[in-house]
Amino acid sequence: MTLTKRFLTTGIFTLLISVTTFSQDYFFKDKAPFNASIPSPETFLGYGIGEQHTRHDQIVAYLYKLAEVSDRATIEVYGKTHEGRKLVILTVSNPDNLSNLETIKTKHLQFVDPNKSPSNYDDVPVFIQLGYNVHGNEPSSSEAALLTAYTLVASNSSEVQNYLNKSIVFIDPTINPDGRDRHTQWANQYKSNPLVSDNIDAEHNEAWPRGRTNHFWFDLNRDWLLAVHPESQGKLKWFHNWYPNVVTDFHEMGTNSNYFFEPMKPIGSQDPIMPKENYEDLNNLFAPYYANALDNIGSLYYTKEAFDGTYPGYGSSYPDLQGALALLFEQASSRGHVQDTDYGKITFPFTIRNQYTSSIATIKAAVENKVQLRKYQQDFFKSAVANSTKSGVSAYEFGDTHDKNRTKAFLDLLLKHKIKVYKAKDKFQVPLKQPQQRMVQTIFETYSKYRDSVFYDASAWSVANFYNMPYKGLKSSKLGEEITEVSNIVSNTQVTKSEYAYIMDWDDYNAPSALYYMQSKGVKASSAFKPFSANTNNGIQSFNYGAVMIPVSKQKLSSSEVYAIIKEAQQNYNVPVYSTNTGFSIKGIDLGSNNFRTIATPKAALLIGEGVNSYEAGEVWHLLDTRIHMPITKIRMTNFNRANLDKYNTLVMVSGGYSQLDSIQKQRLKSWTAKGNTLITIAGASRWAINSKLVNEKLTQKPKDSSKTKTERLPYVDASEHIGREQLGGAIFNVNLDITHPLGFGYQRNELxxxxxxxxxxxxxxxxxxxxxxxxxxxxxxxxxxxKNLETFIKPSASLIVSPLGGGRVVLFADNPNFRGAWYGTNRLFVNALFLGNQIFIPRSFN
Structure with missing residues (x-):
């Protein structure tokens, strides 16, 4: 008896007995006959798909086996994760196509070249990229990837043969291997026999930080645009090498849901950058294929009323800005092997079958509509070059001469997206008329008008603002030399040896990294609390607030040892460092001034664990680990009461409930801060600190309405829309920054x-x-x-406050300065709090 017979016709109820007894025919019996020499997943793994959660290394090993035994498949590694796991793509087609893949690729890429106009749309196989499991604890899709790979490699049905003749299929089985394995270990270790479907069972409730995210607890489905992580960087490099016509993005959602496929709800932007033909014509062209396929297996589904593709950084939206059709799928999750729902029991095999069915339906739809897909992609890139933008801007000019490493990082991101950039004296220019015009708009344009007010995610993504990058639109421009790589963008004169002092410019983004490197080697440094100009080995130089001074005579190290460390720091981080032989400044404070204050080496800890926002915690960890190269102790909330806080001079708290901290622990935290230490709170933690009365600060309150107005009667169906309108999904605002404050050191402009x-x-x-x-x-x-939110809450409020607490201070961020690891413009505020917090003394003699 197969598992199929144990499903009711709605396709949501299942499992009257153990799933270990079912046949794999449940998934693909209609794709027979299969080549007996090709091992099935069940044969290779030793268990049937759906009986166990499959580790990433097993997934990769199986795909390698398929490539080894079949001439229908090849495999490549396109990157590695933070934890060193391989990111692989299995390429599947008929043997003739694979043996001529480079020739086919050349023909395919002619359709994305605006300078060429091939019209043989039906002669070139369609390129289909099936992407799975970007959220690690949404595991059904990677299992479906194994089934899809086996079907394409082993099936000899006429249907599959037709797909192989007319398409090149790229299978990316696990986009987030680190997160997947975290969840796989959890689900398998708590699996019972017999299976337990009770929702409260440990199998269905992972411990913090859970498997959704990658090693640093980032959501990789938001990283296509920002390209912060190696997983995304490898994928972008692969993507821009192939430009597939169709890209899938498989997910899971709440257990009591059914199945979702596109079209989504209408895009929230009033004037979407994405062509209308994409989100209307092509989505509606593919939708009937999914409806028919799911109808045939009795699965319930819905479309149009949820999710949105407004943010361009998803796996289901970024490819849309590359002439492809990106497709989102959401499957109700069993969050383990079987779980109770409002409609009965949902099993892991059932969730896998829906994802597998949609995978095959995608291939079918792409093959049968490849002419339209190719013509659309060709028109997409041609229109980018031919059409003018409504803004009338011909190019954007940008660059920050005070911070070349931040400018370099921004340039590097543009090049990752294949955006053409040109040199323009000491600035850079990006023309609009180029194949990546829509990406240029995404990076630079800002918007204030929307046709929707409830967003699934961010409603703002002008990346130039993420980097605090000064830029302006030009009506006309004269382009210089094209920039194709960034290795030579930053050039600093090598520092010479001094017996007196060295000065490092704090304006540079990499300066904190260089400082910590020097401190970790035993070098003592101080920070300038007022600007000055000095005579250096590179002539007279002006230094901003925060400039780092290293006096040679104050070191325990020899002058030669100091010089060797400083030279290494400069070489490692490419920062401007100067030597001087005098303490007498040309202008401003002298080097012996009391306005130079010692910078204590940061000894930081971060609270993590249940109740803490793992995204924000991961952003702190990632920033210090990958950019500052500074260790931070991660203290789980369950260990806080026995942690010796005196080992640290800085403690970071991100958004969270912190209900675990009772009155005794709050007082302990308060006493530690009052000793002269720095407590940094971000977003929700700042609210917690105020509500817990750790600080004498207040939250902005809604003004009391003295008039007694009658409550307006509204339609019930509009409730979620009206309530959602007052939520802030993600927007960008300007603040006025005090650049004379230690937290503002390194900034040249007050507006941020x-x-x-x-x-x-x-x-x-x-x-x-x-x-x-x-x-x-x-x-x-x-x-x-x-x-309402703009006038009532934003305009009267502060974004960053430092509040005194005994001899210490609490740094309260209303906003998240480290958001998604991409806010180069504001994470300097956070880093300043780490390095300069101990020198923030708040005057109290005021009325």
């Missing part, structure tokens, strides 16, 4: 864009020196915010 995706609003401090950053009078830069 910040990212806000929460409802934490800090009231400006009563202490006139404590409000470091306040939203400007006209703060909106990009993204949706209701007028």
């Amino acid at each position: 864009p910040v990212y806000k995706n929460n409802n934490v609003y800090l009231s400006p401090s009563k202490n006139p020196y404590s409000t470091v950053a306040k939203y400007t009078k006209d703060p909106h830069v990009d993204g949706f915010i209701s007028n």
Whole structure:
């Protein structure tokens, strides 16, 4: 008896007995006959798909086996994860296509070249990229990837033969291997025999941080645009080498849901960058294929009423800006092997079958509509070059001469997206008329008008603002030399040996990394609390607030040892460092001034664990680990009461409930801070600190309405829309930053864009020196915010406050300065708090 007979016709109820007894025919019996010399997943793994969660190494091994035994498949490694796991793609087609793949690829790429106009749309196989498991604890799709690979490699049915003749299929089985294995281990270790379907069972409830995210607890499905992680960087490099016509993005959602496929809800942007032909014509062209396939197996589904493709950084939206059709699928999750739902029991095999069915339906739809897909992709890139933007801008000019490493990082991101960039004296220019015009718009354009007010995710993504990159639109431009790589963008004069002092410019993004490197080697340094100009080995140089001074005579190391360390730091981080032989400044403070204050080596800890926002915690860990190269102790909440806080001078708390901290632990935290230490709170943790009365600050309150107005009666069906409108999904605002404050050191401009995706609003401090950053009078830069929130909460509020606590201080961020690892513009504020926190003394003699 197969498992098929144990499903009711709705396709959501299942499992009256153990799933270990079912036949794999449940998935693909209609694709027979199969080549007996090709091992099935069940034969290779030793268990049937759906009986166990399959580890990533087993998935990779099976695909390698298929490539070894079949001439229908080849395999390549396109990257590695943070934890060293392979990222692989299995390429499947008929043997003739594979033996001529480079020739086919050359023909395919002619359709994405605006300078060429081939019309043989039906002669070239369609390129289909099936992407699975970007969220590690949404495991059904990787299992479906194994079934799909086996079907394409082993089936001799006429249907599959036709697909292989007319397509090149690229199977990426696990986009997030680190997260998947975290979840796989959890689900398998808590699996019972007999299976337990009770929702509260440990199998269905992972421990923090759970398997959704990658090694640093980032959501990789938001990283296509930002390209922060090696997983995304490898995928982008692969993507821009192949430009597939169709890309899938398989997910899971709540256990009580059914199945979702596109079309999504309408795009929230009033004037979407994505062509209308994509989200209307092509989506509607493919939808009947999924409906028919799922109808045939009795699965319920829905479309159009949920999710959105507004943010361009998803796996289901980024390919849309590359002339492809990107497709989102969402399967109700069994979150283990079997789980109770409102409709009965949902099993792991059932979830896998829906994903497998949609995979095959995607191939069918692409093959049968390859002419339209190719013509669409060709028109997409031709229109990018031929059409002018409504803004009338011909190019964007950008660059920050004060911070070349931040500019370099921005340039590097543009090149990852194959955006053409040109040199323009000491700045850079990006023309609009280029194949990646829509990506240029994504990077630079900002918006204030939307046709929707409820977003699945961010409503603002102008990446130039992420980097605090000064830029402007040009009506006309004269392009210089094209920039194709960034290795020579930053050039600094090598520092010479001094017996007196060295000075490092704090404006450079890499300066904190270089400073920590020097501190870790035993070098002592101080920070300039006022600007000055000095005579250096490279002539007279002006130094901003925060410039780092290393006095040779104050070191325990010899002058030769000091010089060797400083030279290494400069070479490692390519920062501007100068030597000087005098303490007498040309202008401003001298090097012996009391306005130079010692920088203590950061000894930081971060609270993590249940109740803490893992995204924000991971962003802190990632920043310090990968850019500052500074260790941070991660203290689980369950261990906080026995942690010796005196080992640290800085403690970081991100958004979270912190209900585990009772009155005794709160007092302990307060006493530790009062000793002279620095507590940094981000977003929700800042609200917690205020509500817990750790600090004498307030949240911005809604003004009391003295008039007694009658409550307006509204339709019930509109409730979620009205409530959602007041949520801040993610928008960008300008703040006025006090660049004379230690937290503002290294900034040249008072105006700074910040990212806000929460409802934490800090009231400006009563202490006139404590409000470091306040939203400007006209703060909106990009993204949706209701007028009520803008006027009532944003405009009167502060973004960053430092509040005194005994001999220490609490640094309260209303916004997340480290959002998604991409906010180069604001994470300097956070880093300043780490390095300079101990030198923030808040004057209290005021009225």
